[in-house]
Amino acid sequence: MKYISTRGSREKVEASRAILNGLAADGGLYVPECFPEKLSLQSLTGLSYQETAYRVMKLFLSDFTEEELRACIKAAYNEKFERDTMVDIVTKSGLHYLELFHGKTLAFKDMALSILPHLLVTSAKKNGVKEKILILTATSGDTGKAALAGFSGVEGTAITVFYPEGGVSAFQRKQMVTEKGENVSVVAIKGNFDDAQSGVKQIFLDEDFRQKLKEKGTILSSANSINIGRLVPQIVYYVFSYMKLVEEKKLTLGEELNVVVPTGNFGNILAAYYAKKLGLPLGKLISASNDNKVLADFFDTGKYDKNRRFMLTISPSMDILVSSNLERLIYALSGEDASLTASYMKELSEKGSYQITEAMKEALADFAGGSSTEEETLLAIREEYEASGYMIDPHTAVAASTAKKYLAESGDTRQILLASTASPFKFARSVMHALKPSEVELGESGHDETEWKLIEALAELSGITPGANVKEPLEMEALHTKVIEKEAMKEAVWEMG
Numbered sequence: 001m002k003y004i005s006t007r008g009s010r011e012k013v014e015a016s017r018a019i020l021n022g023l024a025a026d027g028g029l030y031v032p033e034c035f036p037e038k039l040s041l042q043s044l045t046g047l048s049y050q051e052t053a054y055r056v057m058k059l060f061l062s063d064f065t066e067e068e069l070r071a072c073i074k075a076a077y078n079e080k081f082e083r084d085t086m087v088d089i090v091t092k093s094g095l096h097y098l099e100l101f102h103g104k105t106l107a108f109k110d111m112a113l114s115i116l117p118h119l120l121v122t123s124a125k126k127n128g129v130k131e132k133i134l135i136l137t138a139t140s141g142d143t144g145k146a147a148l149a150g151f152s153g154v155e156g157t158a159i160t161v162f163y164p165e166g167g168v169s170a171f172q173r174k175q176m177v178t179e180k181g182e183n184v185s186v187v188a189i190k191g192n193f194d195d196a197q198s199g200v201k202q203i204f205l206d207e208d209f210r211q212k213l214k215e216k217g218t219i220l221s222s223a224n225s226i227n228i229g230r231l232v233p234q235i236v237y238y239v240f241s242y243m244k245l246v247e248e249k250k251l252t253l254g255e256e257l258n259v260v261v262p263t264g265n266f267g268n269i270l271a272a273y274y275a276k277k278l279g280l281p282l283g284k285l286i287s288a289s290n291d292n293k294v295l296a297d298f299f300d301t302g303k304y305d306k307n308r309r310f311m312l313t314i315s316p317s318m319d320i321l322v323s324s325n326l327e328r329l330i331y332a333l334s335g336e337d338a339s340l341t342a343s344y345m346k347e348l349s350e351k352g353s354y355q356i357t358e359a360m361k362e363a364l365a366d367f368a369g370g371s372s373t374e375e376e377t378l379l380a381i382r383e384e385y386e387a388s389g390y391m392i393d394p395h396t397a398v399a400a401s402t403a404k405k406y407l408a409e410s411g412d413t414r415q416i417l418l419a420s421t422a423s424p425f426k427f428a429r430s431v432m433h434a435l436k437p438s439e440v441e442l443g444e445s446g447h448d449e450t451e452w453k454l455i456e457a458l459a460e461l462s463g464i465t466p467g468a469n470v471k472e473p474l475e476m477e478a479l480h481t482k483v484i485e486k487e488a489m490k491e492a493v494w495e496m497g
């Protein structure tokens with residue numbers, strides 16, 4: 001299967017090349033030229049996560065040999081995860097929480113970023129690439145650490161992570177700035193996540209700069225969720241958890257399952273959409289936003305409009321106004337009309353908004369959008385804890401609150417799988433505030449000891465012992481303390497090249 005750009009250049013590449021390039025040359029995103037044949041669900045019954053991963057990923061990464069793909073899966077999905085099955089499904093209050101946070105960095109990004117480095121290095125070999133691969137990543141918190149953990153020490157690669165100063169939690173920052181490894185750098189920029197992301201995009205589009213880097217022996221690639229090497233591994237857990245629910249007799253084979261996803265860059269929910277296109281019986285795909293509810297408004301009105309105030313919330317990994325992966329959905333909705341997609345993206349970059357056609361709006365029926373305010377999010381954390389003793393993080397709580405509103409408003413009786421994207425320990429202060437608002441205030445203390453006390457308090461309330469992945473970052477020294485203007489991002493990249 002070949003990949004083409006959403007913006008219509010004649011480029012047509014193999015999966016390994018698309019993984020290496022990250023972004024298509026015309027600034028578009030790579031999409032499958034045509035979709036693989038439907039999965040035979042019956043044949044997936046009872047398979048391990050790794051075997052499911054192989055069956056699903058081989059459909060999309062068709063230029064990888066069986067040996068290559070299995071080696072990548074083996075290197076990523078192993079004891080680095082705290083569950084033999086990689087993910088867990090916990091049913092509480094009528095919702096199936098799909099826990100995607102049992103990897104190294106306590107967030108769902110590990111599901112894809114643990115395998116991306118191996119896919120990338122394999123892709124480089126297949127394509128005879130001799131240069132060092134420098135990964136550029138903009139992060140709103142969770143991608144950064146997961147990418148650092150994935151690439152640290154991987155030969156032939158280096159990584160530079162940009163994060164918005166003050167735009168990530170104290171714990172997330174500490175996780176990143178303590179990353180060891182000769183080949184990593186972590187830089188704060190004065191700006192928000194969108195500034196960081198658009199800065200990275202500009203560097204990718206700067207042909208001159210890339211040529212100079214190449215002369216130095218370095219090529220650029222991305223670990224952001226636009227890379228198909230991240231998107232494809234995310235399809236796996238929807239297939240795996242559907243089959244798991246069938247195995248546990250909570251679902252009958254073929255029964256439709258709704259999915260609710262706390263959404264930022266639209267990568268996770270797009271993977272659910274791709275799973276549905278593969279024939280997985282998913283019903284509504286419900287995108288949950290926080291106060292930055294550009295997407296919820298888009299699903300309501302068909303107008304994507306980022307011209308609004310950017311809000312910092314307690315679910316920082318969803319503090320995003322431009323959801324990059326939405327471009328792939330726009331392309332699909334338009335009937336794969338690349339010139340229309342390109343013109344919407346042009347409008348988005350020039351005036352910050354676009355309005356899709358009526359026909360495209362009708363094609364949106366697979367999706368529903370919703371959002372939760374900060375207050376509703378805190379309430380959802382408290383309500384779930386009081387009802388079942390189960391603790392959820394603020395991102396998951398945005399989805400839980402949105403799910404309940406959807407249930408009440410739609411009368412849709414299909415069961416719900418809810419993507420639980422981060423461990424509550426990662427956002428201990430917000431969770432503790434939700435549970436005991438008079439004792440714990442929001443806002444960062446900046447002191448690791450104080451943060452650790454919160455984690456301990458949370459451990460006691462939940463009855464769950466935090467693993468080494470929780471404790472280590474707080475005990476380690478900050479190694480990366482650079483803060484730069486967003487205009488200086490290119491220089492920072494040059495230094496790592």
Ligand SMILES: *Cc1c(COP(=O)(O)O)cnc(C)c1O
Nearest residue numbers: 142264265266267268317421422
């Ligand atoms: C990245 C992230 C999200 C948003 O996922 P997208 O794929 O960007 O939509 C939600 N929750 C957490 C905890 C995340 O790290």
